[in-house]
Amino acid sequence: MAANPMTQFNVYRIGPEIKVGAFDISFTNASLFMIISSVAILLIFNLGSKKNSLLPNKIQLLAELSYTFVSKMISDTAGSKAKPYFAFIFSLFMFVLFCNMFGMIPYTFTVTSHIIVTFVLAAFIFIGVTVIGFMKHGLGYLKLFVPSGVPAVLLPLIVVIEIISYLSRPVSLSVRLFANMMAGHTMMKVFGGFVISLGIVGGWLPLSFSVALTGLEILVAFLQAYVFAILTCIYLNDALNLHH
Amino acid sequence: MIKKIYFQSIFFSFLFSMEAFSAESGGMPQLNPEFWISQIFWLTLTFGILYLVLSKLILPKISANLESRKSQILENIEAAEKQREDSETKLKDYEEIISKSRLDAKTIFNQAREKALKDINAKREVLDKQIDDEIIKAEQEIKILRQNAPDKINKIAIETSSELVQKLIGAEINNSSISAIVDDLSRRNGDKYYGN
Numbered sequence: 001m002a003a004n005p006m007t008q009f010n011v012y013r014i015g016p017e018i019k020v021g022a023f024d025i026s027f028t029n030a031s032l033f034m035i036i037s038s039v040a041i042l043l044i045f046n047l048g049s050k051k052n053s054l055l056p057n058k059i060q061l062l063a064e065l066s067y068t069f070v071s072k073m074i075s076d077t078a079g080s081k082a083k084p085y086f087a088f089i090f091s092l093f094m095f096v097l098f099c100n101m102f103g104m105i106p107y108t109f110t111v112t113s114h115i116i117v118t119f120v121l122a123a124f125i126f127i128g129v130t131v132i133g134f135m136k137h138g139l140g141y142l143k144l145f146v147p148s149g150v151p152a153v154l155l156p157l158i159v160v161i162e163i164i165s166y167l168s169r170p171v172s173l174s175v176r177l178f179a180n181m182m183a184g185h186t187m188m189k190v191f192g193g194f195v196i197s198l199g200i201v202g203g204w205l206p207l208s209f210s211v212a213l214t215g216l217e218i219l220v221a222f223l224q225a226y227v228f229a230i231l232t233c234i235y236l237n238d239a240l241n242l243h244h
Numbered sequence: 245m246i247k248k249i250y251f252q253s254i255f256f257s258f259l260f261s262m263e264a265f266s267a268e269s270g271g272m273p274q275l276n277p278e279f280w281i282s283q284i285f286w287l288t289l290t291f292g293i294l295y296l297v298l299s300k301l302i303l304p305k306i307s308a309n310l311e312s313r314k315s316q317i318l319e320n321i322e323a324a325e326k327q328r329e330d331s332e333t334k335l336k337d338y339e340e341i342i343s344k345s346r347l348d349a350k351t352i353f354n355q356a357r358e359k360a361l362k363d364i365n366a367k368r369e370v371l372d373k374q375i376d377d378e379i380i381k382a383e384q385e386i387k388i389l390r391q392n393a394p395d396k397i398n399k400i401a402i403e404t405s406s407e408l409v410q411k412l413i414g415a416e417i418n419n420s421s422i423s424a425i426v427d428d429l430s431r432r433n434g435d436k437y438y439g440n
Contacts, residue, residue, distance in 0.1 A: 006271075006272060006273060007273075009272065009273040009274055010273045011273060011276075011278070011279040011282075011283070023281045023282075023285070024278070024279070024281055024282055025281060025282045025285040025286070026279070026282050027282075027286070028279055028282055028283070028286070030279065030282070030283050030286065031282065031283070031286035031290075034286050034287060034290040034291075035286075035290055037290075038290045038291070038293065038294040041294060041298070042294065042297055042298070042302070045298065045302045045303075045306070046301075046302055048306065049302050049305040049306045049309060050305075052308070052309040052312060052313075054313060054316060060309075063306055064306060064309065064310060067303070067306045067307070067310065068310070086303070087295065087298055087299030087303050088295060088299070090298060090303060091291065091294050091295040091298045091299070094294075094298075095291055095294060111287075113274070114274050114283060115274045115275070116274070116280045116283050116284065117283055117287055120283075120284050120287055120288075121287070121291075178274070182272075182274065
């Protein structure tokens with residue numbers, strides 16, 4: 001019998017319950033995969049930056065290509081002023097990418113398929129970008145909500161829309177990633193369940209679907225990490241170069 | 245028939261599994277707040293450490309590596325460019341030297357030829373002059389000889405004729421009368437004898 005496709009998202013305690021005051025901060029499978037992703041990133045990039053040879057080896061090439069990829073993405077979308085935030089966006093991109101990719105391995109847990117994780121990241125980005133905007137432009141940052149070249153009659157409406165769209169940024173950012181990951185994994189689980197329930201006779205069709213979906217999901221895993229990072233860059237661009 | 249069974253089984257199994265989901269109806273584990281705080285805590289911790297290690301230790305190293313490679317490549321390109329320029333100037337120098345020496349060789353050759361021609365001309369002139377002088381001298385001698393020839397012939401003619409007359413008639417004849425006759429004859433027939 002096909003298992004409930006949502007059980008793969010269950011968070012469960014590993015080890016003893018840890019409580020700080022009223023808060024339960026027990027080590028869970030989610031924590032485990034956060035740590036695995038972080039350690040994998042650190043290992044790969046540490047190996048990739050250890051030796052400096054003129055002709056880079058494979059792992060160094062990987063690290064340097066990722067570096068130039070992210071730095072190009074930032075300079076293309078947010079300009080040169082975004083350079084101090086390079087490390088943050090790089091870690092963010094790598095963290096989301098590795099969490100997504102580790103989720104693609106069977107029997108693993110997808111950290112980014114939980115709304116709370118993506119929402120914390122998105123909220124942090126939202127607050128950070130807003131703080132940067134106000135620090136750079138003072139109250140002038142509020143001009144972001146007043147687009148230039150809009151007739152005065154439409155202005156109240158436009159300003160309201162702009163404020164709503166600005167406030168919905170963390171929600172859209174977090175829900176996009178979470179929903180993509182959750183939907184993809186659920187679908188794969190459902191098709192996997194079909195393979196089992198249809199058996200050797202009818203299971204081939206859902207199996208082929210499953211194979212195709214795996215490829216698609218790997219693409220989605222990369223794409224969503226990229227989208228997450230590039231949207232952060234765009235928000236950062238709004239805060240750094242106010243030209244609405 | 246098999247096809248029909250196949251699709252029917254897919255359809256029913258789909259229905260069945262849908263029923264199974266709704267039956268359990270656990271909903272989304274994501275919306276269960278039991279481990280939210282734990283997830284927030286561990287996310288902050290791991291991501292914070294990841295960010296710190298990446299930004300303080302690893303990324304500066306990668307950027308330094310990239311920079312050093314870039315500068316090294318630029319340096320190498322510069323050195324290569326310099327050497328190329330050097331070789332180009334050297335090639336130019338070489339070509340200049342070649343063309344210059346070619347020109348020199350030509351002028352030296354021309355000078356030598358001119359000198360030789362001059363020498364030849366001078367020698368020829370001297371020789372010509374000598375020859376001319378010799379010719380003039382010889383001509384003069386010939387002229388003198390020619391001028392003296394009729395007188396001598398006349399004298400010989402007078403003497404022989406006077407001797408002939410003496411032998412023939414035994415009479416002595418005045419030389420002056422004979423010479424008058426000879427002169428007269430030679431004057432008349434001079435053209436025939438001497439070609440003057």
